[in-house]
Amino acid sequence: MIYKHASTDLVADKKRRQEATIPKDWLISQSVPVDNVSPVTTIAETCGLLTDKEVLITNSEISLLLKKLASAEWSSVEVTIAFYKRAIIAHQLVNCLTEIFVDRAVARARELDEHLRSTGRVVGPLHGLPVSLKDQICVKGVETTMGYVSWIGRYAQKNASLVDILYECGANPFVQTNVPQTLMWAETYNNVFGRTVNPHNRSLTSGGSSGGEGALMAMRGSPLGVGSDIGGSIRVPAAFCGSYGLRPSYGRIPYAGAVNSLEGQDSVPSVFGPICNSLDGVKIFMKAVIDSKPWLKDPLAVRKAWDEEAYQLAEHGYGKSLVFGIVWNNGAKVPHPPVTRALEMTKAALVAAGHKVVDWDPVGHVEICEALVGIWNAGFLKDFEVLSKESGEPLVDTMVPDPTGVEVKPDYRPTAESAASAYELWQLHKAKLKIRQEHLAMWEETAKTTGTGRPVDAIISPVAPYAAPPHGKSSDAAYTAVFNVLDYPSCVFPVTRVDPVKDAKKPPHKFISTADKENYDFYDPQVFLNAPVGLQLSSRTLEEEAVIAMTEIVDAALKAYKGT
Template identity: 75%
Template sequence: MGDPTSTSWQALVADKRRRQAQTIPKEWLISTPSDTELTVTDVPATCGLLTEKELLITSSDVDHLLKKLASAEWSSVEVTTAFYKRAIVAHQLVNCLTEIFVDRALARAKELDEHLQSTGKVIGPLHGLPISCKDQLRIKGLETTMGYVSWIGKYADKNSALVDILYECGANPFVQTNIPQTLMWPETFNNVFGRTLNPHNRTLTSGGSSGGEGTLVALRGSPLGIGSDVGGSVRIPSVFCGVYGLRPSYGRVPYAGALNSMEGQDSVPSVFGPICNSIAGVKIFMKAVIDSKPWLKDPLAVRKKWDAEAYGLEEHGHGEKLVFGIVWNNGQTVPHPPVIRALEMTKAALLAAGHQVVDWVPHRHAEISKVVNDIWSAGCVEDYHSVTNLTGEPLIDTMLAEGEVLPTTFRPESDASSSTFQLWQLQKAKLKIRQECLEMWEETAKTTGTGRPVDAIISPAAPYAAPPHGKNTDASYTTVFNGLDYPSCVFPVTRVDPVKDAKKPPHQFLSSMDETNYNLYDPNTFFNAPVGLQLSGRTLEEEAVIAMTEIVDAALRAQK
């Protein structure tokens, strides 16, 4: 592309969008529904583009797909083609893709098929599985803009460590997905690719920053996606789009070689995690990556093998008569009626399955969220401008739809930077709260009746279902677990029901945020929005968190 400063940022965007459109096979274009059609989840199956077999393939979960691929009953070429077609349909409906490289992915699929045919063996545990990647993961030879105009034309000269691992495991990365400019938004919009919509109701946000992944997986345009999470960016789009998503602890999944914002900020590191339509797929991804010994590719990756004993819940009564702490509110914002109903449904399901549920009183959650936000603010504005100034693109200060005005912004103010000493005090405060939370959790062993502490915490992932564009201004329910470094897994529970979830009379507001949140709610505004929760465990306890999420998921299914 040459020197970006010699061309207007608008011209760079126009050229990038033109080049992106050229990567879409014309025969995969469909007649898209009008903007007044809010729910588009059925369109991939009814648009006529996919064959019956392709619909069967794309409706299959990861564990089933891998069995079919390993047995050669389904070829990698036909599985990749099916998901590629569905991904392109999804993109036309909700604008979720950034990089599209059909020929390259199909060539890889062909190589995988030939290897299986000639050797009778799969390449690895993810053999033939198409995987979508958030537009941070570098794939050699492809552009990675991360939503910045200034990074148009930034081609990767090598893969990120995680992409190398995917290839070694036999997977087939096939698309990259949309994100917000800077990543530091719980919604998805940027100057390069525009806004990603929620397929369940296109007037609602997809969440962010992994919004492209959340929507693509929800539309089954990908069997498994990789998002990143520094304050909720895997969990928020997962819960808003009605899918599963895991935020692992720091360093459990390799980050080396990926693009990021606020590089050098290592007190609350961003982490990569899977987004999937099944909890089984979450486990399969994590085990495959960890078994590949990522610490040999990333110096910050934790040297910790997949722990089968932890997955078997040996420290948690082998999964029998678990004790779950339930967070009804974080002391700052009372969740909307559908979220409260999801908590009640989950509690009832767990009790019916023979487990125990106790109320969990959050410890200094508001302070943890503020400390994390202040750590981000220490240098983030300078970081953003160091990139946007290269082309003069505007720094986005709102996610609102055009024409709407909201007096608040999610971003820190431009004078929010801290001195080095002030930053050290924030990091010190975060560590102090982590120590207090550890001691508090250990203390619960005296009251559970099992002889062990509470096994996991179940809480909202947001105080609402997916809100309208620009209205997702509270990420405190997820950010707290980034600060504490607790692995957390989102699971779907229900949908907004205008009858069951009628607006309640005003309560004694906990804060001005709580009052704003109360006034936001109207069940009709949140029409058809998925509602989910998150399950959190102790630091580096990913295996147990996955296993306990499986138990919760099974208990909820048993009640349906």
């Protein structure tokens, strides 16, 4: 898509200023591969810009990084620079960054090193850890455009509450990452920074709206990223890019001071959560933020301390003989072969580990998503128009790179006729509450059939009916959005990747909808080559600790199963 408007000078100037923040000796001298299908995830390690130690640092998991930082074996400065260099390399390959503040982050790293040297103590549980932030999480003095031309030149007057907490915990925010204009896309493109692509196959999307975080994580350009999720915006990029990502319940992580789309819509609010290359990072982030008592900084943050007993799965048989419900399809679309294979692998791994897996009937999933789209659409278009009108930039209405290309129109995008009246919106809120009540009763009823005396412990389901699709084809958020409405914390974990032999196209099944047939026709394993496949584990509201612990059990079972 080519954006031509009087304000293109603003965009050109913004891009020039972004490029000026990149140290020239961090630019890749070798030519970027022309082949978009081949992964670019290891180029950082082979291009000659990283030392052997920097490769070791950036390939390390968060628990090891924090141990090395706390012991001063690795300095905060060298860890920050290592990840900065790798993030800049990633950006040149997949276009994942927006704001780059090297000098500020290196100065912060020096302060952290001096504090540790002079006191012998770390600043906090995240001491020295570089953290990337989605471009809506305000950092004082840094522009936060959120993909809008109108917001170029808008500098944050203060930190978002979460950023203050991260600083107090000793973390070092160092970059912001790309988003789609409006945030409300399961892909990442805007008129300011352009398109973020998938490092595993650049002809495929990195997902959205936290697509910059997902791509950066796949390139190991950050050890820990923070995204947001209103309908799947953490989980979709995590799954499409092969990482872990947690969508917490409403208010568990503070949101105050960040910018957002659909502000004022609080029936199904957006939430912040981590995207990492390891599950230990998910737990470390959640515990650090919750231990900081975010409810003292954000009036909407839930006053709930980290629950170690919940993490030990006290209400789930302490992790022994767990019972998982598995969603094979949501009643609207049957997933593509690689997604189904990932479900089958996960079931086999859990059974081999001594757990039980039962089919989960996705009762009401279609109706749940219809209610959500109705709630969003009540003010969707007006919100976008207000945010974009200052510059007069057009609203992005397609994610297809070639305007002549064919796009499956996303189910979650609004139409001019879709806005609800206040009374109609109230009815949607009532319907949503009724659905949540019915789902709770249904879940409790499963205690009669699990054989453990307790209900099903967690649900495992697809993140989308496909792996990362080509640009302009990520049209379905139903598999993730259902858990936003129900407010179930959900954690994505990687399982496999598309294999043209194992995932050959199957004969047509009995289609359950027109959309199901379209999804079937859309599949070609060669198109999805190299795409990661992830699933999500969901449990009940405010059970973040248990969700993390159960995902660890699933992840370990999968690794043991794949190793046999």
